[in-house]
Amino acid sequence: MGAVVGRPESPKSVWTPETKLEAKMVEAMQRRATEGSALKSFNSIILKFPKIDESLRNCKAIFEQFDEDSNGAIDHEELKKCFQKLEINFTEEEINDLFEACDINEDLGMKFNEFIVLLCLVYLFKDDPTALQAKSRMGMPKLEATFETLVDAFVFLDKNKDGYVSKSEMVQAINESGERSSGRIAMKRFEEMDWDKNGMVNFKEFLFAFTRWVGIDDNDEDEEEEEDGEQD
Template sequence: MGGVLGKSDSPIRGWMPETKIEAKMVEAMQRRESHGCSVKSFNTIILKFPKIDESFRKCKAIFEQFDEDSNGIIDHEELKKCFNKLEISFTEEEINDLFEACDINEDMGMKFNEFIVLLCLVHLLKDDPAALKAKSRLGVPTLEATFETLVDTFVFLDKNRDGYVSKNEMVQAINETTSGERSSGRIAMKRFEEMDWDKNGMVNFKEFLFAFTRWVGIDEVEDEENAET
Protein backbone atom coordinates (compact mmCIF):
# COMPACT_ATOMS: atom_id res chain seq x y z
CA MET A 1 0.00 0.00 0.00
CA GLY A 2 1.76 3.11 -1.25
CA GLY A 3 -0.49 5.34 0.85
CA VAL A 4 1.07 4.09 4.07
CA LEU A 5 4.46 5.60 3.28
CA GLY A 6 4.74 8.55 5.63
CA LYS A 7 6.23 11.77 4.37
CA SER A 8 8.64 11.97 7.25
CA ASP A 9 10.04 8.50 6.44
CA SER A 10 12.14 9.70 3.55
CA PRO A 11 12.00 12.95 1.60
CA ILE A 12 13.84 11.20 -1.24
CA ARG A 13 11.32 8.38 -1.72
CA GLY A 14 8.43 10.69 -0.92
CA TRP A 15 4.95 10.37 -2.28
CA MET A 16 4.42 9.68 -5.98
CA PRO A 17 1.79 11.74 -7.86
CA GLU A 18 -0.85 9.51 -9.45
CA THR A 19 -1.62 11.71 -12.49
CA LYS A 20 0.16 14.25 -14.69
CA ILE A 21 -1.99 17.09 -13.39
CA GLU A 22 -1.25 16.08 -9.79
CA ALA A 23 2.49 16.12 -10.56
CA LYS A 24 2.11 19.65 -11.97
CA MET A 25 0.15 20.73 -8.88
CA VAL A 26 2.85 19.37 -6.59
CA GLU A 27 5.64 21.09 -8.55
CA ALA A 28 3.78 24.42 -8.58
CA MET A 29 3.03 24.13 -4.86
CA GLN A 30 6.65 23.33 -4.03
CA ARG A 31 7.73 26.44 -5.97
CA ARG A 32 5.30 28.49 -3.87
CA GLU A 33 6.44 26.84 -0.64
CA SER A 34 10.03 27.91 -1.29
CA HIS A 35 8.86 31.54 -0.80
CA GLY A 36 7.49 30.91 2.69
CA CYS A 37 4.05 31.55 4.10
CA SER A 38 2.15 34.41 5.73
CA VAL A 39 -0.31 32.19 7.65
CA LYS A 40 0.66 31.76 11.29
CA SER A 41 -2.18 29.59 12.63
CA PHE A 42 -5.25 27.66 11.53
CA ASN A 43 -7.40 30.11 13.49
CA THR A 44 -6.39 32.98 11.20
CA ILE A 45 -7.86 30.98 8.30
CA ILE A 46 -11.09 30.21 10.15
CA LEU A 47 -11.54 33.92 10.77
CA LYS A 48 -11.34 34.50 7.02
CA PHE A 49 -14.10 31.98 6.20
CA PRO A 50 -16.85 34.66 5.82
CA LYS A 51 -14.72 36.72 3.40
CA ILE A 52 -13.73 33.65 1.41
CA ASP A 53 -17.37 32.52 1.27
CA GLU A 54 -18.40 35.95 -0.02
CA SER A 55 -15.69 35.88 -2.69
CA PHE A 56 -16.71 32.37 -3.79
CA ARG A 57 -20.35 33.39 -4.09
CA LYS A 58 -19.37 36.19 -6.46
CA CYS A 59 -18.06 33.46 -8.78
CA LYS A 60 -21.65 32.29 -9.25
CA ALA A 61 -22.20 34.92 -11.97
CA ILE A 62 -19.09 33.71 -13.82
CA PHE A 63 -20.28 30.11 -13.50
CA GLU A 64 -23.74 30.99 -14.85
CA GLN A 65 -22.20 32.97 -17.71
CA PHE A 66 -20.36 29.89 -18.96
CA ASP A 67 -23.15 27.42 -18.15
CA GLU A 68 -24.74 28.22 -21.52
CA ASP A 69 -27.58 25.69 -21.31
CA SER A 70 -28.33 26.67 -17.66
CA ASN A 71 -28.40 23.05 -16.50
CA GLY A 72 -26.33 23.73 -13.36
CA ILE A 73 -23.13 22.17 -14.67
CA ILE A 74 -20.34 23.23 -17.02
CA ASP A 75 -19.60 20.52 -19.53
CA HIS A 76 -16.35 19.96 -21.42
CA GLU A 77 -17.23 22.18 -24.40
CA GLU A 78 -18.45 25.01 -22.14
CA LEU A 79 -15.19 24.81 -20.21
CA LYS A 80 -13.14 25.14 -23.41
CA LYS A 81 -15.14 28.24 -24.36
CA CYS A 82 -14.58 29.60 -20.83
CA PHE A 83 -10.80 29.18 -21.20
CA ASN A 84 -10.86 30.82 -24.64
CA LYS A 85 -12.86 33.79 -23.42
CA LEU A 86 -10.58 34.31 -20.42
CA GLU A 87 -7.57 33.81 -22.71
CA ILE A 88 -6.11 31.13 -20.48
CA SER A 89 -3.62 29.33 -22.69
CA PHE A 90 -3.91 25.69 -21.68
CA THR A 91 -3.37 22.84 -24.12
CA GLU A 92 -6.24 20.51 -24.99
CA GLU A 93 -4.59 17.82 -22.85
CA GLU A 94 -4.27 20.17 -19.86
CA ILE A 95 -7.93 21.19 -20.12
CA ASN A 96 -8.95 17.52 -20.30
CA ASP A 97 -6.78 16.67 -17.29
CA LEU A 98 -8.19 19.57 -15.26
CA PHE A 99 -11.75 18.68 -16.20
CA GLU A 100 -11.22 15.06 -15.20
CA ALA A 101 -9.49 16.06 -11.95
CA CYS A 102 -12.29 18.42 -10.89
CA ASP A 103 -15.27 16.37 -12.05
CA ILE A 104 -15.29 14.36 -8.82
CA ASN A 105 -18.75 12.91 -9.41
CA GLU A 106 -17.62 11.73 -12.86
CA ASP A 107 -20.90 12.96 -14.33
CA MET A 108 -19.11 14.71 -17.23
CA GLY A 109 -19.97 18.12 -15.85
CA MET A 110 -18.67 20.51 -13.22
CA LYS A 111 -20.93 21.81 -10.50
CA PHE A 112 -20.28 25.20 -8.91
CA ASN A 113 -17.94 23.94 -6.16
CA GLU A 114 -15.96 21.91 -8.72
CA PHE A 115 -15.66 25.02 -10.92
CA ILE A 116 -14.24 27.05 -7.99
CA VAL A 117 -11.64 24.34 -7.37
CA LEU A 118 -10.72 24.36 -11.06
CA LEU A 119 -10.26 28.17 -11.08
CA CYS A 120 -8.01 27.94 -8.03
CA LEU A 121 -5.91 25.21 -9.67
CA VAL A 122 -5.59 27.42 -12.77
CA HIS A 123 -4.40 30.21 -10.46
CA LEU A 124 -1.74 27.92 -8.98
CA LEU A 125 -0.61 26.35 -12.26
CA LYS A 126 -0.45 29.59 -14.26
CA ASP A 127 1.58 31.62 -11.82
CA ASP A 128 3.07 33.98 -14.38
CA PRO A 129 2.50 37.59 -15.53
CA ALA A 130 0.64 36.57 -18.71
CA ALA A 131 -1.97 34.73 -16.65
CA LEU A 132 -2.65 37.78 -14.47
CA LYS A 133 -4.44 39.47 -17.36
CA ALA A 134 -6.67 36.43 -17.78
CA LYS A 135 -7.48 36.32 -14.09
CA SER A 136 -8.45 39.99 -14.05
CA ARG A 137 -11.00 39.24 -16.77
CA LEU A 138 -13.00 37.20 -14.28
CA GLY A 139 -14.41 40.45 -12.94
CA VAL A 140 -14.02 39.47 -9.29
CA PRO A 141 -11.12 41.53 -7.89
CA THR A 142 -11.16 39.68 -4.55
CA LEU A 143 -10.90 36.27 -6.18
CA GLU A 144 -7.16 36.34 -6.74
CA ALA A 145 -6.58 37.36 -3.11
CA THR A 146 -8.87 34.52 -2.01
CA PHE A 147 -6.95 31.99 -4.07
CA GLU A 148 -3.69 33.33 -2.64
CA THR A 149 -5.10 32.80 0.87
CA LEU A 150 -5.93 29.18 0.01
CA VAL A 151 -2.46 28.55 -1.43
CA ASP A 152 -0.93 30.12 1.69
CA THR A 153 -3.09 27.94 3.94
CA PHE A 154 -1.87 24.80 2.20
CA VAL A 155 1.74 26.01 2.49
CA PHE A 156 1.16 26.50 6.23
CA LEU A 157 -0.17 22.94 6.61
CA ASP A 158 2.57 21.33 4.51
CA LYS A 159 5.35 21.52 7.07
CA ASN A 160 7.97 19.57 5.12
CA ARG A 161 7.13 21.33 1.82
CA ASP A 162 6.75 18.28 -0.37
CA GLY A 163 3.42 19.34 -1.90
CA TYR A 164 1.25 17.05 0.28
CA VAL A 165 -0.29 17.25 3.76
CA SER A 166 -0.02 14.21 6.02
CA LYS A 167 -1.94 13.37 9.20
CA ASN A 168 1.05 14.29 11.34
CA GLU A 169 1.32 17.69 9.68
CA MET A 170 -2.38 18.35 10.21
CA VAL A 171 -2.05 17.46 13.91
CA GLN A 172 0.97 19.75 14.18
CA ALA A 173 -0.89 22.64 12.51
CA ILE A 174 -3.95 22.29 14.76
CA ASN A 175 -1.75 21.90 17.87
CA GLU A 176 -0.01 25.17 17.04
CA THR A 177 -3.41 26.83 17.11
CA THR A 178 -5.03 25.08 20.06
CA SER A 179 -2.10 24.27 22.33
CA GLY A 180 -3.17 22.71 25.59
CA GLU A 181 -6.63 21.75 24.39
CA ARG A 182 -7.33 18.06 24.72
CA SER A 183 -9.64 18.03 21.74
CA SER A 184 -7.02 19.36 19.31
CA GLY A 185 -5.98 15.88 18.13
CA ARG A 186 -9.59 14.93 17.47
CA ILE A 187 -10.21 18.18 15.56
CA ALA A 188 -7.10 17.58 13.45
CA MET A 189 -8.17 14.02 12.61
CA LYS A 190 -11.68 15.13 11.67
CA ARG A 191 -10.35 17.91 9.42
CA PHE A 192 -7.86 15.52 7.84
CA GLU A 193 -10.52 12.88 7.12
CA GLU A 194 -12.67 15.57 5.48
CA MET A 195 -9.75 16.41 3.18
CA ASP A 196 -8.49 12.90 2.41
CA TRP A 197 -11.09 11.97 -0.21
CA ASP A 198 -9.32 8.90 -1.57
CA LYS A 199 -8.33 7.72 1.93
CA ASN A 200 -4.69 7.17 0.97
CA GLY A 201 -3.32 9.05 3.97
CA MET A 202 -2.04 12.02 1.99
CA VAL A 203 -3.83 15.20 0.87
CA ASN A 204 -2.97 17.10 -2.30
CA PHE A 205 -4.02 20.68 -3.06
CA LYS A 206 -7.11 19.62 -5.02
CA GLU A 207 -8.45 17.49 -2.13
CA PHE A 208 -7.78 20.36 0.27
CA LEU A 209 -9.75 22.76 -1.96
CA PHE A 210 -12.80 20.50 -2.15
CA ALA A 211 -12.84 20.20 1.64
CA PHE A 212 -12.45 23.97 1.95
CA THR A 213 -15.51 24.70 -0.24
CA ARG A 214 -17.51 22.53 2.15
CA TRP A 215 -16.07 24.21 5.24
CA VAL A 216 -17.17 27.66 4.06
CA GLY A 217 -20.60 26.38 3.03
CA ILE A 218 -20.48 26.32 -0.78
CA ASP A 219 -22.08 22.87 -0.92
CA GLU A 220 -24.94 24.20 1.18
CA VAL A 221 -25.53 27.00 -1.35
CA GLU A 222 -25.96 24.38 -4.06
CA ASP A 223 -28.27 22.27 -1.90
CA GLU A 224 -30.46 25.30 -1.17
CA GLU A 225 -30.70 26.14 -4.87
CA ASN A 226 -31.49 22.56 -5.82
CA ALA A 227 -34.26 22.50 -3.22
CA GLU A 228 -35.80 25.63 -4.73
CA THR A 229 -35.87 24.25 -8.27
Protein backbone atom coordinates in the same frame (compact mmCIF):
# COMPACT_ATOMS: atom_id res chain seq x y z
CA MET B 1 2.60 -18.79 -0.78
CA GLY B 2 3.57 -15.63 -2.63
CA ALA B 3 3.81 -12.26 -1.02
CA VAL B 4 0.70 -10.12 -1.02
CA VAL B 5 1.17 -7.46 -3.65
CA GLY B 6 -0.18 -4.01 -2.91
CA ARG B 7 0.77 -0.40 -2.86
CA PRO B 8 3.55 -0.07 -0.26
CA GLU B 9 3.33 2.45 2.52
CA SER B 10 5.40 5.28 1.09
CA PRO B 11 7.48 7.50 3.32
CA LYS B 12 6.21 11.05 2.95
CA SER B 13 9.44 12.28 1.41
CA VAL B 14 9.11 9.91 -1.55
CA TRP B 15 5.34 9.93 -2.04
CA THR B 16 4.63 9.46 -5.74
CA PRO B 17 1.91 11.52 -7.46
CA GLU B 18 -0.72 9.28 -9.06
CA THR B 19 -1.42 11.46 -12.10
CA LYS B 20 0.46 13.91 -14.31
CA LEU B 21 -1.79 16.73 -13.10
CA GLU B 22 -1.11 15.87 -9.46
CA ALA B 23 2.64 15.94 -10.18
CA LYS B 24 2.29 19.44 -11.65
CA MET B 25 0.18 20.49 -8.66
CA VAL B 26 2.84 19.25 -6.23
CA GLU B 27 5.68 20.91 -8.15
CA ALA B 28 3.85 24.24 -8.27
CA MET B 29 3.03 24.06 -4.56
CA GLN B 30 6.63 23.19 -3.64
CA ARG B 31 7.83 26.27 -5.55
CA ARG B 32 5.20 28.41 -3.84
CA ALA B 33 6.24 27.03 -0.43
CA THR B 34 9.71 28.52 -0.81
CA GLU B 35 8.07 31.95 -0.34
CA GLY B 36 6.66 30.85 3.03
CA SER B 37 3.18 31.53 4.44
CA ALA B 38 1.80 34.72 5.94
CA LEU B 39 -0.57 32.68 8.13
CA LYS B 40 0.50 31.96 11.70
CA SER B 41 -2.23 29.61 12.94
CA PHE B 42 -5.12 27.43 11.78
CA ASN B 43 -7.45 29.80 13.63
CA SER B 44 -6.30 32.62 11.36
CA ILE B 45 -7.50 30.51 8.40
CA ILE B 46 -10.88 29.92 10.07
CA LEU B 47 -11.29 33.65 10.70
CA LYS B 48 -11.03 34.19 6.94
CA PHE B 49 -13.89 31.75 6.16
CA PRO B 50 -16.65 34.43 5.84
CA LYS B 51 -14.61 36.63 3.50
CA ILE B 52 -13.52 33.62 1.41
CA ASP B 53 -17.11 32.36 1.27
CA GLU B 54 -18.35 35.74 0.00
CA SER B 55 -15.61 35.98 -2.62
CA LEU B 56 -16.15 32.45 -3.92
CA ARG B 57 -19.91 32.94 -4.15
CA ASN B 58 -19.23 35.93 -6.39
CA CYS B 59 -17.93 33.34 -8.87
CA LYS B 60 -21.54 32.27 -9.38
CA ALA B 61 -22.05 34.96 -12.02
CA ILE B 62 -19.03 33.68 -13.95
CA PHE B 63 -20.28 30.13 -13.60
CA GLU B 64 -23.78 31.00 -14.84
CA GLN B 65 -22.34 33.01 -17.74
CA PHE B 66 -20.55 29.93 -19.07
CA ASP B 67 -23.29 27.44 -18.20
CA GLU B 68 -24.92 28.25 -21.53
CA ASP B 69 -27.71 25.67 -21.30
CA SER B 70 -28.43 26.63 -17.66
CA ASN B 71 -28.43 23.02 -16.48
CA GLY B 72 -26.37 23.76 -13.36
CA ALA B 73 -23.17 22.31 -14.75
CA ILE B 74 -20.41 23.35 -17.15
CA ASP B 75 -19.65 20.68 -19.72
CA HIS B 76 -16.38 20.19 -21.59
CA GLU B 77 -17.25 22.47 -24.52
CA GLU B 78 -18.53 25.21 -22.23
CA LEU B 79 -15.29 25.00 -20.23
CA LYS B 80 -13.20 25.47 -23.39
CA LYS B 81 -15.20 28.62 -24.20
CA CYS B 82 -14.69 29.81 -20.63
CA PHE B 83 -10.91 29.45 -20.97
CA GLN B 84 -10.97 31.31 -24.29
CA LYS B 85 -13.02 34.17 -22.79
CA LEU B 86 -10.69 34.47 -19.78
CA GLU B 87 -7.67 34.25 -22.12
CA ILE B 88 -6.27 31.23 -20.30
CA ASN B 89 -3.97 29.51 -22.75
CA PHE B 90 -4.14 25.80 -22.01
CA THR B 91 -3.71 22.94 -24.45
CA GLU B 92 -6.53 20.52 -25.20
CA GLU B 93 -4.78 17.88 -23.08
CA GLU B 94 -4.39 20.26 -20.13
CA ILE B 95 -8.07 21.23 -20.26
CA ASN B 96 -9.03 17.54 -20.41
CA ASP B 97 -6.82 16.74 -17.41
CA LEU B 98 -8.29 19.58 -15.35
CA PHE B 99 -11.87 18.69 -16.29
CA GLU B 100 -11.33 15.04 -15.40
CA ALA B 101 -9.61 15.89 -12.10
CA CYS B 102 -12.26 18.34 -10.93
CA ASP B 103 -15.37 16.46 -12.11
CA ILE B 104 -15.34 14.36 -8.94
CA ASN B 105 -18.90 13.11 -9.49
CA GLU B 106 -17.82 11.86 -12.92
CA ASP B 107 -21.08 13.12 -14.39
CA LEU B 108 -19.35 14.93 -17.29
CA GLY B 109 -20.38 18.30 -15.94
CA MET B 110 -18.74 20.68 -13.49
CA LYS B 111 -20.96 21.76 -10.61
CA PHE B 112 -20.29 25.14 -8.99
CA ASN B 113 -17.97 23.84 -6.25
CA GLU B 114 -16.00 21.81 -8.82
CA PHE B 115 -15.68 24.93 -11.00
CA ILE B 116 -14.24 26.91 -8.06
CA VAL B 117 -11.62 24.21 -7.46
CA LEU B 118 -10.70 24.24 -11.15
CA LEU B 119 -10.27 28.03 -11.23
CA CYS B 120 -8.06 27.89 -8.15
CA LEU B 121 -5.87 25.25 -9.77
CA VAL B 122 -5.64 27.48 -12.86
CA TYR B 123 -4.49 30.28 -10.56
CA LEU B 124 -1.84 28.02 -9.02
CA PHE B 125 -0.51 27.00 -12.44
CA LYS B 126 -0.82 30.27 -14.32
CA ASP B 127 2.57 31.79 -13.43
CA ASP B 128 4.40 28.48 -13.51
CA PRO B 129 6.67 28.35 -16.59
CA THR B 130 7.25 24.59 -16.38
CA ALA B 131 3.68 23.47 -15.70
CA LEU B 132 0.45 24.41 -17.46
CA GLN B 133 0.93 27.37 -19.79
CA ALA B 134 -1.45 30.11 -18.73
CA LYS B 135 0.28 33.14 -20.10
CA SER B 136 -2.12 35.87 -19.05
CA ARG B 137 -3.62 36.86 -15.74
CA MET B 138 -7.15 35.68 -15.11
CA GLY B 139 -8.38 39.27 -14.95
CA MET B 140 -10.19 38.78 -11.63
CA PRO B 141 -8.01 40.49 -8.98
CA LYS B 142 -10.38 40.02 -6.01
CA LEU B 143 -10.83 36.37 -6.81
CA GLU B 144 -7.10 35.91 -7.31
CA ALA B 145 -6.51 37.40 -3.84
CA THR B 146 -8.87 34.78 -2.41
CA PHE B 147 -7.12 31.99 -4.31
CA GLU B 148 -3.79 33.26 -2.96
CA THR B 149 -5.21 32.96 0.57
CA LEU B 150 -6.15 29.34 -0.14
CA VAL B 151 -2.66 28.60 -1.51
CA ASP B 152 -1.19 30.32 1.55
CA ALA B 153 -3.35 28.18 3.86
CA PHE B 154 -2.11 24.98 2.23
CA VAL B 155 1.52 26.14 2.46
CA PHE B 156 0.96 26.82 6.18
CA LEU B 157 -0.31 23.26 6.71
CA ASP B 158 2.43 21.67 4.58
CA LYS B 159 5.16 21.93 7.21
CA ASN B 160 7.85 20.00 5.32
CA LYS B 161 7.08 21.73 2.01
CA ASP B 162 6.73 18.56 -0.07
CA GLY B 163 3.42 19.53 -1.71
CA TYR B 164 1.23 17.30 0.49
CA VAL B 165 -0.39 17.60 3.93
CA SER B 166 -0.07 14.54 6.16
CA LYS B 167 -2.07 13.67 9.27
CA SER B 168 0.85 14.57 11.55
CA GLU B 169 1.20 17.97 9.85
CA MET B 170 -2.51 18.65 10.36
CA VAL B 171 -2.19 17.73 14.04
CA GLN B 172 0.84 20.02 14.38
CA ALA B 173 -0.94 22.93 12.68
CA ILE B 174 -4.03 22.67 14.88
CA ASN B 175 -2.02 22.04 18.06
CA GLU B 176 -0.44 25.44 17.47
CA SER B 177 -3.89 26.92 18.09
CA GLY B 178 -3.64 25.71 21.70
CA GLU B 179 -7.18 24.27 21.90
CA ARG B 180 -7.79 21.43 24.33
CA SER B 181 -9.70 19.37 21.81
CA SER B 182 -7.24 20.14 19.04
CA GLY B 183 -6.27 16.49 18.42
CA ARG B 184 -9.86 15.46 17.74
CA ILE B 185 -10.46 18.55 15.58
CA ALA B 186 -7.31 17.81 13.58
CA MET B 187 -8.41 14.23 12.89
CA LYS B 188 -11.87 15.34 11.80
CA ARG B 189 -10.52 18.04 9.49
CA PHE B 190 -7.96 15.67 8.02
CA GLU B 191 -10.56 12.96 7.35
CA GLU B 192 -12.72 15.56 5.58
CA MET B 193 -9.78 16.42 3.31
CA ASP B 194 -8.41 12.93 2.67
CA TRP B 195 -11.38 11.70 0.64
CA ASP B 196 -9.45 8.88 -1.08
CA LYS B 197 -8.16 7.71 2.35
CA ASN B 198 -4.54 7.31 1.24
CA GLY B 199 -3.15 9.24 4.19
CA MET B 200 -1.97 12.22 2.12
CA VAL B 201 -3.82 15.36 1.03
CA ASN B 202 -2.95 17.21 -2.17
CA PHE B 203 -4.07 20.74 -2.99
CA LYS B 204 -7.11 19.62 -4.98
CA GLU B 205 -8.42 17.54 -2.04
CA PHE B 206 -7.80 20.49 0.28
CA LEU B 207 -9.81 22.79 -2.00
CA PHE B 208 -12.81 20.47 -2.16
CA ALA B 209 -12.81 20.20 1.64
CA PHE B 210 -12.49 23.97 1.94
CA THR B 211 -15.55 24.64 -0.24
CA ARG B 212 -17.52 22.43 2.16
CA TRP B 213 -16.08 24.14 5.23
CA VAL B 214 -17.25 27.56 4.06
CA GLY B 215 -20.63 26.15 3.04
CA ILE B 216 -20.31 25.85 -0.74
CA ASP B 217 -21.40 22.32 -1.51
CA ASP B 218 -23.84 21.27 -4.23
CA ASN B 219 -25.07 18.44 -2.02
CA ASP B 220 -26.72 21.06 0.19
CA GLU B 221 -28.63 22.43 -2.78
CA ASP B 222 -29.72 18.93 -3.80
CA GLU B 223 -30.99 18.21 -0.28
CA GLU B 224 -32.94 21.47 -0.21
CA GLU B 225 -34.58 20.61 -3.53
CA GLU B 226 -35.52 17.16 -2.19
CA GLU B 227 -37.02 18.68 0.94
CA ASP B 228 -39.06 21.12 -1.16
CA GLY B 229 -40.28 18.22 -3.25
CA GLU B 230 -41.39 16.30 -0.14
CA GLN B 231 -43.31 19.32 1.17
CA ASP B 232 -45.15 19.64 -2.13
